[in-house]
Amino acid sequence: xxxxxxxxxxxxxxxxxxxxxxxxxxxxxxxxxxxxxxxxxxxxxxxxxxxxxxxxxxxxxxxxxxxxxxxxxxxxxxxxxxxxxxxxxxxxxxxxxxxxxxxxxxxxxxxxxxxxxxxxxxxxxxxxxxxxxxxxxxxxxxxxxxxxxxxxxxxxxxxxxxxxxxxxxxxxxxxxxxxxxxxxxxxxxxxxxxxxxxxxxxxxxxxxxxxxxxxxxxxxxxxxxxxxxxxxxxxxxxxxxxxxxxxxxxxxxxxxxxxxxxxxxxxxxxxxxxxxxxxxxxxxxxxxxxxxxxxxxxxxxxxxxxxxxxxxxxxxxxxxxxxxxxxxxxxxxxxxxxxxxxxxxxxxxxxxxxxxxxxxxxxxxxxxxxxxxxxxxxxxxxxxxxxxxxxxxxxxxxxxxxxxxxxxxxxxxxxxxxxxxxxxxxxxxxxxxxxxxxxxxxxxxxxxxxxxxxxxxxxxxxxxxxxxxxxxxxxxxxxxxxxxxxxxxxxxxxxxxxxxxxxxxxxxxxxxxxxxxxxxxxxxxxxxxxxxxxxxxxxxxxxxxxxxxxxxxxxxxxxxxxxxxxxxxxxxxxxxxxxxxxxxxxxxxxxxxxxxxxxxxxxxxxxxxxxxxxxxxxxxxxxxxxxxxxxxxxxxxxxxxxxxxxxxxxxxxxxxxxxxxxxxxxxxxxxxxxxxxxxxxxxxxxxxxxxxxxxxxxxxxxxxxxxxxxxxxxxxxxxxxxxx
Numbered sequence: 162x163x164x165x166x167x168x169x170x171x172x173x174x175x176x177x178x179x180x181x182x183x184x185x186x187x188x189x190x191x192x193x194x195x196x197x198x199x200x201x202x203x204x205x206x207x208x209x210x211x212x213x214x215x216x217x218x219x220x221x222x223x224x225x226x227x228x229x230x231x232x233x234x235x236x237x238x239x240x241x242x243x244x245x246x247x248x249x250x251x252x253x254x255x256x257x258x259x260x261x262x263x264x265x266x267x268x269x270x271x272x273x274x275x276x277x278x279x280x281x282x283x284x285x286x287x288x289x290x291x292x293x294x295x296x297x298x299x300x301x302x303x304x305x306x307x308x309x310x311x312x313x314x315x316x317x318x319x320x321x322x323x324x325x326x327x328x329x330x331x332x333x334x335x336x337x338x339x340x341x342x343x344x345x346x347x348x349x350x351x352x353x354x355x356x357x358x359x360x361x362x363x364x365x366x367x368x369x370x371x372x373x374x375x376x377x378x379x380x381x382x383x384x385x386x387x388x389x390x391x392x393x394x395x396x397x398x399x400x401x402x403x404x405x406x407x408x409x410x411x412x413x414x415x416x417x418x419x420x421x422x423x424x425x426x427x428x429x430x431x432x433x434x435x436x437x438x439x440x441x442x443x444x445x446x447x448x449x450x451x452x453x454x455x456x457x458x459x460x461x462x463x464x465x466x467x468x469x470x471x472x473x474x475x476x477x478x479x480x481x482x483x484x485x486x487x488x489x490x491x492x493x494x495x496x497x498x499x500x501x502x503x504x505x506x507x508x509x510x511x512x513x514x515x516x517x518x519x520x521x522x523x524x525x526x527x528x529x530x531x532x533x534x535x536x537x538x539x540x541x542x543x544x545x546x547x548x549x550x551x552x553x554x555x556x557x558x559x560x561x562x563x564x565x566x567x568x569x570x571x572x573x574x575x576x577x578x579x580x581x582x583x584x585x586x587x588x589x590x591x592x593x594x595x596x597x598x599x600x601x602x603x604x605x606x607x608x609x610x611x612x613x614x615x616x617x618x619x620x621x622x623x624x625x626x627x628x629x630x631x632x633x634x635x636x637x638x639x640x641x642x643x644x645x646x647x648x649x650x651x652x653x654x655x656x657x658x659x660x661x662x663x664x665x666x667x668x669x670x671x672x673x674x675x676x677x678x679x680x681x682x683x684x685x686x687x688x689x690x691x692x693x694x695x696x697x698x699x700x701x702x703x704x705x706x707x708x709x710x711x712x713x714x715x716x717x718x719x720x721x722x723x724x725x726x727x728x729x730x731x732x733x734x735x736x737x738x739x740x741x742x743x744x745x746x747x748x749x750x751x752x753x754x755x756x757x758x759x760x761x762x763x764x765x766x767x768x769x770x771x772x773x774x775x776x777x778x779x780x781x782x783x784x785x786x787x788x789x790x791x792x793x794x795x796x797x798x799x800x801x802x803x804x805x806x807x808x809x810x811x812x813x814x815x816x817x818x819x820x821x822x823x824x825x826x827x828x829x830x831x832x833x834x835x836x837x838x839x840x841x842x843x844x845x846x847x848x849x850x851x852x853x854x855x856x857x858x859x860x861x862x863x864x865x866x867x868x869x870x871x872x873x874x875x876x877x878x879x880x881x882x883x884x885x
Contacts, residue, residue: 202272202300202320204612204624205309205547206537211654211698214614214624214644215306216710216744220299222324227788227798229827229842229880231337231345231366233291233299233321238802239786240301241710241744241760243317244779247853247870251450252405252437253285258303258316259712260740260766262778263721264856268664268688270306270314273321274425276458276477279313281527281557281604284667287452287481292412294335294347295362297324303744304712305662305692308626308642311608312665315690315716323414323425326351326360332885339842339878342369358418365412370405370435371873380443380865381490388495388512396493398444403870404435421463427456438855441489441519441678442865453482469540474533481527489677490519495581502570504677511577513570517586519677521563523598528556547612547626556603557668562588566675568596591675599672599681604665605633612642620648630663634671635687638663652701658694663687670720670732679722682732690716708746715739715769724859736770754790759783773811777854780806794832800825810857815867821851823872838882848875 201207203215210217218240230236234245234254246255248264255266267284270277280287299321306314329351337345345366352359381397389395409432417424432451439445458477466472490496498513499505533551563569569589577583591597612626624644631637642660649655666685673681692714699707716738722730742764749757761783766775774780783803790796805820824847829840845851852869 215302216696218301242303242762249856257778260764260778261316268316271319281668283669292364295323297328298322305660307640307662308628311630315662315664326358335882337880340876341371360416362414366410367408372402373874374403374871376868396491398491401444406435423460425458429454440487443490445488448487450485455480471537473535476532479529484524486522488518488520492518502566513582515584524560526558530554543616545614550609553606558601559599560592561597562590598676607631622646654698656696660692663689680731686718688718704750706748710744713741740766756788758786774808776808776810779804796829798827813857813863815863821849836885840880842878845875
């Protein structure tokens with residue numbers, strides 16, 4: 162068969178229909194060309210990724226297995242224009258897309274089977290490292306998604322789709338062990354009970370963390386230096402290791418499908434998680450956090466209400482419980498305390514010695530209830546209309562015990578004499594009072610959206626859409642989209658895209674009070690962006706796929722925590738950012754046994770308020786992966802990831818961040834005795850001293866933790882998987 166006939170067949174299959182692909186043709190094409198050719202999050206309807214009105218990537222379970230990946234972050238690093246960095250809060254992952262980077266990283270919306278898992282508190286994904294054994298595929302959109310998904314889809318959208326009973330296809334059990342006393346075990350089971358499809362997964366893991374990830378000084382070192390003339394003993398625990406342990410993580414899921422009904426239940430929990438650099442960027446080896454997250458969602462869909470009509474109804478409930486125990490500054494620390502009992506670096510203040518440390522144990526609880534209805538109608542010639550509406554109710558409450566702050570330390574009532582005041586480790590419960598870190602808050606949202614996919618001609622498709630969101634706390638917002646897809650030739654597709662998106666301020670950004678590290682600002686506006694993209698997808702045959710994506714965006718009212726004279730950081734709409742760049746993608750299959758994937762991304766982000774280059778996100782990245790079936794049941798996958806040109810912030814005196822190259826290797830022997838798979842994975846094969854940026858502060862060193870955040874050293878992991 163002429164190889165150029167293959168993409169022609171694909172194009173003809175799409176053009177033959179005046180609306181989206183019917184389910185039967187989707188299944189036929191998936192069988193012929195592979196499920197990685199399809200995407201669902203671009204429009205809310207399944208369609209060929211080459212024709213989808215978005216710049217997107219799909220990573221399948223087969224890709225994940227070949228990589229030997231153990232976390233979602235390792236998967237996302239394979240996507241062009243995506244870089245995973247580290248937040249100063251617990252070293253949780255920062256998914257930077259096209260240079261859009263803030264420390265808490267709420268600009269990327271993450272879905273699990275189409276349900277948002279955004280937390281109210283920081284607006285992020287809760288610092289979780291999503292386990293991968295149960296993932297069927299990961300869909301990633303680079304660019305705005307608010308016209309479909311609403312808030313937080315500003316830089317991109319990630320949809321994690323878990324495995325169905327058919328995809329599990331029986332029972333799978335596995336174990337993994339390796340460096341840093343890392344252990345993992347999992348059990349997957351897919352079956353059918355009468356007319357009910359059942360899939361179940363349980364995954365547990367633990368690690369002591371990499372003790373080689375050390376830093377030489379921290380925030381306490383700054384206070385030690387400033388107060389040294391008083392003859393005080395240093396209290397800093399630096400040099401020391403970042404607290405990267407995660408000894409107990411558990412993920413359990415149950416999925417039941419009966420005809421048009423589907424019920425999913427999911428629980429994720431962690432216990433005694435290390436706090437990374439410490440919440441105040443002072444080492445805290447004993448501090449920890451625990452999280453417990455439940456998600457239930459039920460859906461029903463039918464195509465029998467009317468001809469050419471599909472109706473989907475869905476409701477979900479998510480419950481989040483986060484508890485922390487923090488020693489923000491170590492035992493023996495001497496700190497300047499203001500009249501409100503918090504740290505204050507500008508007069509007036511008094512010096513306090515905290516014999517057991519400066520301690521706070523905030524907890525927060527969240528409830529998220531959502532309901533939505535989606536109607537798709539293909540009855541109008543050459544059009545596919547999608548109408549959606551929904552509501553959500555979200556609540557947060559908190560508890561806190563601490564030995565500092567209002568209601569605990571009151572300078573007016575203390576008689577410390579001329580010397581240094583002393584405070585022990587006794588904790589005061591300020592829960593439910595005006596002295597807690599946050600008061601009870603709630604948010605109600607209602608939305609409506611409309612989308613039309615219009616097949617203008619056999620080789621032209623125009624997608625238009627708009628979504629209206631109304632928020633109880635800051636008002637309403639309207640976000641449109643426009644996408645023109647042109648089949649230039651049988652093997653070449655061009656896309657011209659525009660989208661507007663927004664991010665709602667998180668509750669921490671709005672409402673945090675009485676906090677020595679960060680304070681909220683109830684007058685914040687939502688972040689907004691306008692993005693323009695041009696994408697080319699060329700598929701000359703099964704052996705090759707080439708892609709070129711050009712983009713430009715403008716962000717207004719970007720929110721970040723900004724240092725103030727008192728020492729605390731306050732959330733502010735700090736200004737505007739613009740960015741532009743390109744992404745090159747290539748897939749090559751020169752042999753049936755060899756597949757090569759490569760991409761290069763170049764971006765330039767600029768703070769338009771300061772006229773300076775954007776900080777911390779890499780301006781250039783490159784990725785190369787080769788998967789080679791060496792012999793029957795033997796395979797090897799090598800990865801190379803290059804990260805370069807990360808700028809410091811304008812007033813940061815530190816040397817520029819070094820570029821780095823990480824190399825990973827995964828070797829697998831499959832189907833031993835028909836059922837057993839064994840794999841050896843080496844991460845950071847060359848033992849590169851790679852680091853991610855720590856935040857800039859108004860101190861002479863440029864940061865309260867000037868060494869930046871070191872990544873893991875070389876590690877080895879062995880995996881055994883049994884399938885039956």
